[in-house]
Structures are given as C-alpha cells and as structure tokens.
Amino acid sequence: MAGIDKRLLRSIYEAFASRNARRMRKLNDKVLNSLIISGEKEAISLAIITYALSKILSKRKFGDKKYNKHMDHIEQILLKMSENGEVSIGVGEVKKELVEMESKDPRYIFSLITKSKVKMAATLYAKGMSLSSVVKLFGIAKEEVLSYAGKTMMFDRVKEEVPVKKRVEEILSFVGVE
Amino acid sequence: MEKAFLCDSSSIITLVDSCFGGLFAFLSKKYGVDFYITPDVKKEIVDRPLSMEMKAYRMSALRIKRMLDNEVLKEIDADTEDMTEELMDLANNIFSIKGRKIHLIDPGETDLISVANTLRIDRLLIDERTTRLLIEAPFTIQKHFEEELGVDVDFDKKVYRTFEQHVRGLSVFRSTELLAVAYKAGYFEKFGDASHDAFVAALYKAKYSGCAVRFDEIEEMARFL
Numbered sequence: 001m002a003g004i005d006k007r008l009l010r011s012i013y014e015a016f017a018s019r020n021a022r023r024m025r026k027l028n029d030k031v032l033n034s035l036i037i038s039g040e041k042e043a044i045s046l047a048i049i050t051y052a053l054s055k056i057l058s059k060r061k062f063g064d065k066k067y068n069k070h071m072d073h074i075e076q077i078l079l080k081m082s083e084n085g086e087v088s089i090g091v092g093e094v095k096k097e098l099v100e101m102e103s104k105d106p107r108y109i110f111s112l113i114t115k116s117k118v119k120m121a122a123t124l125y126a127k128g129m130s131l132s133s134v135v136k137l138f139g140i141a142k143e144e145v146l147s148y149a150g151k152t153m154m155f156d157r158v159k160e161e162v163p164v165k166k167r168v169e170e171i172l173s174f175v176g177v178e
Numbered sequence: 179m180e181k182a183f184l185c186d187s188s189s190i191i192t193l194v195d196s197c198f199g200g201l202f203a204f205l206s207k208k209y210g211v212d213f214y215i216t217p218d219v220k221k222e223i224v225d226r227p228l229s230m231e232m233k234a235y236r237m238s239a240l241r242i243k244r245m246l247d248n249e250v251l252k253e254i255d256a257d258t259e260d261m262t263e264e265l266m267d268l269a270n271n272i273f274s275i276k277g278r279k280i281h282l283i284d285p286g287e288t289d290l291i292s293v294a295n296t297l298r299i300d301r302l303l304i305d306e307r308t309t310r311l312l313i314e315a316p317f318t319i320q321k322h323f324e325e326e327l328g329v330d331v332d333f334d335k336k337v338y339r340t341f342e343q344h345v346r347g348l349s350v351f352r353s354t355e356l357l358a359v360a361y362k363a364g365y366f367e368k369f370g371d372a373s374h375d376a377f378v379a380a381l382y383k384a385k386y387s388g389c390a391v392r393f394d395e396i397e398e399m400a401r402f403l
Contacts, residue, residue: 033327037275127326128319130308131188132286142222143191143235146305146388155307155390158322161315164355164395165402171355174301175181175209177362 004034004042009082012050016078021057028054032123035137042087044120044137049094052116056098066104070097118144126154182212183351184294186287187222188305188388190215190251192353194238196383201360203250208363213303214254216293218286220246258292261344265291268341269312273320274332280323283309295344302350307390310352313345353384354391358403377403 008030015023028050035043053074056062062071074097081090095113102112121134122145135142149155172178193199205211215223224246227239245251265288273280287309294302304310311318316338323331360366361377369376378400385391 128323130283131306132284150386150388156392167355168358171351
C-alpha cells in the first residue's frame with residue numbers, strides 16, 4: 001500500500017486551518033472513496049476524524065476561547081501529518097484532543113468519534129459496500145448502521161430490478177396465503 | 179426443505195426493532211413456515227448485544243433469544259467453511275477499479291449463501307442491500323459504484339458466472355414482503371378498520387429501521403394489497 005496521498009493530507013490541514021467545515025466534508029468524502037478504490041486501511045481512521053473535524057468546525061460552541069488551545073494543537077498535528085505522512089500517529093493525537101474537547105461540555109451519550117464511525121460506516125454502505133464489511137471496518141454494530149441508514153434516502157437512489165409486485169406474489173404463493 | 183426461510187441478521191433486526199417479531203410465530207403457527215438462522219447470525223443478534231457494555235440493543239437481543247428458546251426461530255448449521263471462502267473470493271473479485279479489486283462483502287453474507295446451498299433452503303430473508311443486489315442484479319452495483327465514486331468500474335463476467343452458479347435458484351425477500359404476507363394472513367386484523375393503515379405504517383417502520391426498500395415500492399404495495 002502506498003499510504004495516504006500527502007496532497008490530500010495537506011488539503012485536510014488547510015481546510016482545518018481556514019476553519020472551513022464544508023471543505024472538510026468534501027475531503028471526508030474523498031477519503032471514503034479512496035478507502036473503496038485503494039483499500040488503504042489508514043483511510044478508515046482518517047475518515048472518522050475528518051468527519052468529526054467537520055462537525056467541530058460547523059458547531060459554534062467550539063469557537064469559544066476555552067477550545068482555542070485544542071484547535072491550535074489539532075492544526076499543528078494536521079500540519080505535521082501532512083509533512084511526514086504518519087497518519088496513524090496523527091489521527092491518534094487528534095482523537096485525544098477531540099475527547100478532551102468533548103469532556104469540557106458533554107452533551108450526548110455517544111461521543112463524536114462513535115457517531116462519526118456510524119456515519120462513515122453508513123456512508124460506505126450507501127456507496128455499495130456490504131453491511132458486514134462496513135461494521136467490521138469500523139468496529140460497530142449492524143443495528144447502528146441499519147438504524148442510521150433507514151433514515152436516509154440511500155435505498156431510494158438505486159433502482160430495483162425485481163418488481164415488488166412479483167416479489168410479493170412469489171412469497172404469498174410460497175407460504176400458501178391466498 | 180418445505181416452507182423454510184433462511185434469515186440474515188438484518189431482517190431479524192429490522193422486524194424485532196420495529197416490534198414485529200411476533201409475525202414469525204404467527205406465520206409459523208398458521209402456515210407451518212420455518213425460519214432459520216445460522217450460528218453466526220445468532221452470535222451477531224443475540225450473543226454480542228447481550229455481552230456489550232452498551233445496553234441499547236439488549237432488549238432486541240432478549241426478544242430474539244426468547245424466539246429461539248420457543249423455537250419460533252431455529253438455529254441451523256452446515257459445514258460450509260470452504261464454500262464460504264470460495265464465495266468470498268469470487269464476490270470480491272467481480273468488480274475492480276483500474277485493476278484493483280473492490281472488497282464488496284464479508285463472510286457474514288457469504289456464509290448465509292453457503293448454508294442455503296448446502297441445506298437446499300432456496301428462500302432467503304435479507305434486508306441488507308448489497309448481497310441481495312449481487313444475487314439479483316449485479317450490474318446495478320457496478321452502475322451505482324460508478325455514480326458514487328465517479329470512476330469506471332470493471333465487471334468480471336467470468337468470475338460472476340462462477341459466482342452465479344452458487345446463487346442460481348435462490349429467491350431473496352425483505353422484511354417488507356414478509357409483512358405483506360402477514361397482512362394478507364390477517365396479522366393486522368386486531369386494528370379493525372385500520373388494518374390496512376397499520377400494514378402500510380408497518381412498511382414505513384421497516385424502511386426507517388433499515389430495510390432496503392424504496393418509498394415507491396411501499397406506495398405500490400399499499401395500492402395493490
């Protein structure tokens with residue numbers, strides 16, 4: 001495996017440095033696509049944190065000065081990661097900062113990292129990977145992905161080749177219901 | 179096997195989470211239908227949630243365990259390790275991007291197909307979308323990947339033909355179709371005049387719980403049933 005493209009890592013750093021949530025979301029999608037296309041394992045953890053960072057950048061509360069130290073530190077970590085390409089170490093350090101930031105004002109039962117994992121798994125499932133594959137990649141439960149996916153439009157974006165009437169007629173006949 | 183369905187975890191999760199686990203017993207009693215799960219599916223939907231620190235899925239796991247204890251759901255197994263691996267190998271070599279194979283499915287899905295083949299259970303209950311499309315319409319997966327990833331995706335017809343031999347004859351149904359059967363069999367009669375409304379509401383509930391069904395399919399079922 002070649003590792004994550006340093007240009008992508010540089011873009012991630014720049015998106016964070018400019019506090020651009022929208023750009024971070026687009027980069028997150030690029031990371032997910034690279035996971036499918038290249039199978040690069042480091043893309044898994046990178047996808048989780050880029051999504052988490054996009055949420056941080058989009059929430060006004062994290063603009064408060066009590067988070068400045070953490071935001072600056074994340075920026076430094078991302079810059080270093082873009083220079084040395086050491087994704088695993090960089091991601092681990094970013095995660096620590098995110099956990100500390102959340103602990104200052106905990107509002108939800110499930111952490112940002114956990115929610116990020118579910119969202120990433122569901123997005124890969126929506127893109128076409130199987131449910132078992134995505135839960136294995138992110139270490140989460142199928143129930144979490146199904147519950148999330150069911151509330152999106154993912155199933156309506158793919159045309160069904162077998163008419164539902166045909167399915168129903170077949171199953172009624174098989175069970176013996178008139 | 180006579181009237182038997184082999185169920186994957188997604189369909190059981192959908193139905194139990196949306197409080198329609200009762201229809202398994204209802205159909206089993208009224209029409210002698212058997213619903214089977216593999217040991218791996220049992221691990222996923224009963225053993226794992228009961229051992230997890232997070233309690234969110236414990237209630238569903240207990241409901242499913244009760245269904246197993248009462249033999250509403252039955253555990254079934256076969257020696258399928260070789261076939262599961264072969265199917266995994268085939269399925270994950272059908273699609274590729276610039277020569278790199280796309281990892282599509284895991285043993286969780288191929289094991290079900292292997293057991294179905296070995297025990298000659300031709301009807302599968304699967305709410306998960308990718309496996310179902312791989313069996314029914316693999317070109318849909320190719321087209322979808324191309325749209326999502328913005329790149330050309332190659333389809334290895336030779337590999338697929340070999341895979342297809344293992345899935346030929348299998349019919350896949352979703353929890354929505356099982357709800358349709360339950361409706362026609364009288365499961366929603368307790369709602370009186372609102373039985374059709376309750377059935378349609380159940381279809382939407384199944385969709386929101388993760389069943390891979392389209393809105394227009396639900397609307398169609400509501401019309402013709």
